Amino acid sequence: MLSWLLLHFLIAAVGTLLARRYALQRDLLDHPGERRSHQVATPRGGGVAIVAALLVAIVALATRDPSQRWLLGGFGIGLVLVAAIGMADDHRPLPVSLRLAVHALAAAVLAISVQMASGNPWLAMLAFVSAMVLTNVWNFMDGINGLAASQALLVAMALAWVLGGSWALLAGALAAACAGFLPFNFPRARIFLGDGGSGGIGFSIAGLGTVAAMPDSPAALWLLLPLSAFLVDAGLTLSMRTLQGERWWEAHTRHAYQVWARSKGHTSVTLLYASWTATTVAVMIVLRTTPVSLAVALCVVTYLAASVVWWRLERMESHTKTTGDK
Template sequence: MIDASVIWLQLPSLALVAAVLVAAILRGLLALEKVRQFAPDVPNHRSLHTQITPRIGGWAMVPIIVLGMLGWARTLWPIALAALFVAFVSQFDDRRGLSARVRFAAHGLAVLTVMLGFSLSLAGWKLVLIVFLLLWLINLYNFMDGADGLAGGMTFFGFSAYAIAAASAAPDLAGGAALVAGAAAGFLVFNWPPARVFLGDAGSVPLGFLAGALGFLGWLREVWPFWFPALVFSPFIADASVTLCKRLLRGEKFWQAHRTHYYQRMIQMNGSHLGPVRMAYGLMAVSAVLALISMQMPIGIQWTMLAAWGLILISLGWRIDCRWRQYIQEGTY
C-alpha cells in the first residue's frame, strides 16, 4: 500500500522522471533517419502543418507510462495493459490504416475489459452509458490532436488535475496520473510550435483511453464526482462534441479528417498555431482549477459553477463562429 503521507513528495518526482525519459527517447528517435521515414505525417489539403513531421510521440510516451504504472501500483495494471493494447492497434492504423470498424472494436474491447475488471456489478443502462462516454473520449482525443502543442497541453493540465484531486484519497491513481502528465511535459519539448514530432494515433488514442479509464476509476472509488473528468477535459469535449453534431447535421462522415474544429478555424484565422494554442492553454488551466475548486463546494454551488462554465464555453464558440463567417465573407479562406 502506498503511504499517502508522502505522496505529495512522490508525485513531482514521478512526473519529472517520466518527462526526462520521454524527452530523451524522442531526442534519440529524431536522430535516426529511418524513424523519420517510418512514420511520416505528410501534409495534405486538410492539414494545418506544412512540413513532413514524424508521428512518434506515442512511441516514447506510451512505454514510459505503461512501465511506470506497472511499477507504481498493481491496481493500475488492467488500465496500463489495455492502454498498451490500444496503442499497438493504433500503431497499425498509423502505419497501414485500419477500417473504422476494427478501430472501434479494439477501443470497445479495451474499455469493457477495464470496466468489468474494476466493477463487475455495473450493468444495464449505466454500463452502456459509461462505455459510450469512454469510447467518445478516446475518439475525440484523436480528433483534437491536430495542432502543435494542443493535445500535449490538454494531457498535462488534465492529468495534473487528476493527480492533485486523487493525491490524498487514492495515491495509486494519483501516481498514474502524474506519470501521464510528466510524459506529456517531455513530449511538449518537441511538440511545442513549431512541432518536431506529432503524437500519432499510437499516442492520442491511448491518452484518450487513459483520460476516460482513470476518470472512471476515480468516480468508482468516490474520489471525485461524475462530472469532474468532464469538466477537467471540457475544452476538448466541447469542441469535439459540437463539431461532431454539426457534421452529422450536414450529413458528413464524422470519422474522416477535416478542418472544421474550433481550434482549427482559430489557427486558420490567426495564421499560426502559437496564439490559439496559448488561448487554449488558458481554457485548460481554468477548467482544471475550476474542477478542483468545485469539488470542495456544496452540491448546489457545484452545479452552478458547471452551468456558468458551460455558458462561457458556448459564448466562446459563438464568437468563433461569428469571426469565421466574417473571415469567409472577406474571401480570405
C-alpha cells in the first residue's frame, strides 16, 4: 500500500510541475478581478496531474482485478470525459450548455456501468445524480488556495476506509494524488486545479461513493457527513443566487468560504474547512456500524449546523455591503 500511495503522490507532484510549466508557456492564467478571490495572476490546469494519476490507477487495477473491469472502465471513461471538457474550457471558455451536456454523458456512462455491475436501478440513479452534482460542486468550491484539494484528500481517505479491494486502492490513489498536488496550491498557490482537475475530482468522489453504497447502502448516508461543508456552501449559495436572478454558472465571490477568506485569509479558511471535514470523517469511521437512524439524525444535525454558519456569514457579508454603501 505504501508503494502504491507513493507512486501516485509522485505522479501528481511531477505532473503538477509539468502542468505549471505548460500553463506558463501557453499563458493559461487566472487573473485577479471582482469575481476572483486571488490577488496575483496564477497558472491553472494543475489538476490534470491528479486525473493522470487516477487513470494510471484505473488501468493497473483493471489489469489486476478482471472482475471489476467493466465498472472501472465506465468510471475511467466518465472521468476522461469530464476532465477533457474541463481542460478544453481551461484553454478557451465553452458554453455552459456544452459543459453540462458532457457532464451528463459522463454521468450516464457511470450510471450504466453501475447498473450492469449491481443490477440496481436506484444505485444507477444515485451514480448519475451524484456525478452531476459533485462534478460541479467541486468546480464551484475551487476558489481559494488548497480548499478543493484538501477536502478531496479527506473525503478520499474516508472512502478508502469504507471501501475494500481495488476500490480502496483507487480511493487511496486519489488521496495520494491530492497530497502530491497540494504543496503547489497551499498555502501559496503556484497553480490552480482548473476546471478539468476540479471536475475530475468531483466525478471521482461521486463514483467511489456509489461503489461504496453497492454492498452497503447505509454507507451512502454516512458519506454525506464529510461532504457537508461543500454541499451546504455550494447548495445554499447556488439557491440564493438563482432566487436573486443571477447567472448561477458565472464566476463570483459569494460562497461562504470566499466571504470568510476576505476577513481571515485563504490559509485560515482552508484549515477551518479541513477541521470540520476531518471531524465528520472521524465520526463516520467510529459510528458507521451503528443503526442507520443515527446516520440520518447526525446528517440532519450536521447540515443544520453548517447551514447556520452559512447564514451567519451571508448576513455578515450583507451587513458589510450595507455599511459600505452608506
